[in-house]
Amino acid sequence: MAASVQSLDRALTLLELVAADPEGRRLSDLARAAGLAVSTTHRLLTTLEQRGFVQTDATTARWHVGRRAHTVGAAWSTARTLLAPALPHLRRLRDATRETANLGILEGAHVVTVSQAESREIMRAISPPGGRVPILCSGMGKAIVATWDDSQIAALIDRDGLTPATAHSLTSRSAVQADISAIRARGYAIDDEEFVIGLRCVAAVIRGPGGEPVGAVSVSGLAARMTPAKVAASAEKVMQIADTLSGVSMEA
Structure with missing residues (x-):
């Protein structure tokens, strides 16, 4: 050692x-x-x-x-820019949905949770700050990737593969493309027990000054509570917060 x-x-x-x-x-x-x-x-x-x-x-x-060092450095810069303005919005999102609100950024092959407002429910979803989830098993990851060109998504799959975390994970290019198309159409992503069985998440992308994706915000909760109706209602709030944080990020 x-x-x-x-x-x-x-x-x-x-x-x-x-x-x-x-x-x-x-x-x-x-x-x-x-x-x-x-x-x-x-x-x-x-x-x-x-x-x-x-x-x-x-x-x-x-x-x-090398490129990887720049990627890691840029991730920290993005996180630092977003952290301070994001926290009060995450708390409001947590209170409005009664579920855990998260802020995440891409780092290599994963989404990293960099800030969180934890649900006050006794049974709650928690991926502590610093937690890492494969991009295509994550609502936040898919929300970000949905802004990419299809060729970039194909390159991501070529590089990292599609290793399932649960029986609900995306395991084929066609499944990824169908999910990405749905995200683009409705404006938000869903992690439907794709990383942890029993947990469901809804996420939206945060954009930077040039419209580029810089992170994502999400609400995650027990699948039993995150019914289709609650997912839809939560999605509206998540997209509003993502838009607000995009504005803050632009001003930062």
Whole structure:
């Protein structure tokens, strides 16, 4: 365990060193700055490269920050921008529906819950802040993805696959396309026990300054309470909050 922690610490140190120089850094320079052997430095950088956090320029032999590092950084920036203005709206949404209200953003192959107003019901749905759900098993994930081009959705499936979390999860391209079409038509997404049996969720996308999706808001509750009538009523409130947060996000 200690060796794993040490390797993680060294890898993060290297990532910080790479990120500090926009011109990129050579392997020998990074090894010297980190106080590591060149062989150890190369092994750690190769692992980071495989995960997309760094990349090397074959022409200059310099290491640069990779796409994945930018994705993670952008996710934090989005979350920070939305968190403060979102919380009072999440509380109002919770009070209006009597169910748990959530704010989520995409991070890699998952939706991450970054803020929440927990239902006051004794039996309630909770995916604590920091909880991760596969994009296409999540109402918030599907609400965001429904704004993408079909080619982008196909690329997502090619990259991450369609591993079911429950018997209700989407497991074919045709099922995904049908669900996405329905979301686009009605303006909100439903997670119908697709990640946890017995839980149902309704979600809508939050848009940024250029109309791009930056996150989603949802209400989640026990399927026994989230009847079709309650889903429809909750959806109206969720879409209103999503529109309001889109306006706040634009001003941020």
